[in-house]
Amino acid sequence: MIDFGALTEAVGDLDEDVMVEILEKVMDEGGSEAQAALDACQKGMDTVGSLFEEGEYFVGDLIYAGELMTKAVEILKDGLVSGDGSGETKTRMILCTVKDDLHDIGKNIVRSMLEAAGFDVLDLGIDVPAEKIIETAKAEDIHIIGLSGVLTLAIDSMKNTIDAMKDAGIRDQVKVVIGGAPVNADVCVQTGADAWASSPQTTIDHCKSWAAAMA
Ligand code: B12
Numbered sequence: 001m002i003d004f005g006a007l008t009e010a011v012g013d014l015d016e017d018v019m020v021e022i023l024e025k026v027m028d029e030g031g032s033e034a035q036a037a038l039d040a041c042q043k044g045m046d047t048v049g050s051l052f053e054e055g056e057y058f059v060g061d062l063i064y065a066g067e068l069m070t071k072a073v074e075i076l077k078d079g080l081v082s083g084d085g086s087g088e089t090k091t092r093m094i095l096c097t098v099k100d101d102l103h104d105i106g107k108n109i110v111r112s113m114l115e116a117a118g119f120d121v122l123d124l125g126i127d128v129p130a131e132k133i134i135e136t137a138k139a140e141d142i143h144i145i146g147l148s149g150v151l152t153l154a155i156d157s158m159k160n161t162i163d164a165m166k167d168a169g170i171r172d173q174v175k176v177v178i179g180g181a182p183v184n185a186d187v188c189v190q191t192g193a194d195a196w197a198s199s200p201q202t203t204i205d206h207c208k209s210w211a212a213a214m215a
Pocket residue numbers: 042045046047048049050052053059062063065066069100101102103104105106107109110146147148149150151152153177178179180181196197198199200203
């Protein structure tokens with residue numbers, strides 16, 4: 001029996017030893033609870049964020065929390081990914097963190113899971129300006145774009161990016177899915193994206209249905 005509350009607490013307390021111990025137990029038991037464990041870790045990151053806002057934690061703690069989350073994904077990876085894309089022609093897509101935002105842990109998780117689901121993901125990295133995304137989509141003939149952002153100001157960057165796609169005349173030819181902590185249905189409407197997701201699985205579902213319609 002996995003104690004997910006203790007896992008959330010360990011991440012919130014930045015207690016690497018306890019976190020690793022619980023995650024290894026999840027994998028020793030076959031990894032079927034890997035997604036639930038990831039969700040528990042993500043809740044722990046919310047605690048870290050709140051303690052940062054309250055002045056209890058500092059930027060160094062955020063950096064360490066990021067390293068913990070990366071480690072958590074490394075341990076859980078085999079339980080998170082359900083590969084079914086091998087052998088098929090892979091749909092290429094772009095994924096990146098939008099301009100002015102440097103957070104990439106969530107994006108990297110989404111990338112790993114999209115790849116496992118059979119997508120060929122062109123990861124443009126962090127703090128990516130609209131021009132680079134548009135240039136790449138045109139040059140590589142890409143029709144699915146995932147935009148990630150964790151800061152509130154990332155919402156503006158997402159909107160600006162999608163507006164720039166309209167100005168460049170490619171908006172009708174691409175599907176855009178957005179994600180990250182501040183993203184919800186309202187933000188989806190506000191930015192003009194086609195879809196939004198808060199979990200990698202929902203992201204995969206959107207991208208798969210678009211890829212099927214484009215095939
Ligand atoms: C770790 C962290 C950092 C690390 C990031 C390391 C890294 N390599 O990413 C570092 C130290 C660099 C950092 C820096 C800063 N941070 Co910071 N950070 C965090 C923290 C604690 C965790 C973020 C995280 O990784 N969460 C875990 C991941 C897995 O969750 P996720 O990103 O939401 O991803 C999931 C889903 O959203 C979805 N998803 C993600 N991407 C995508 C994309 C698509 C297309 C789809 C469909 C789905 C999807 O799937 C993922 C998996 O389930 C958050 C607090 C929090 N609760 O989020 C603060 C937080 C985001 N940071 C914050 C701040 C203020 C900062 C700084 C300004 C601090 C400073 N004074 O310097 C800088 C900003 C730098 C910048 N310009 O971006 C604030 C943002 C406030 C705001 N509302 O804008 C937060 C909320 C903390 C807080 N409560 O104050 N940070």
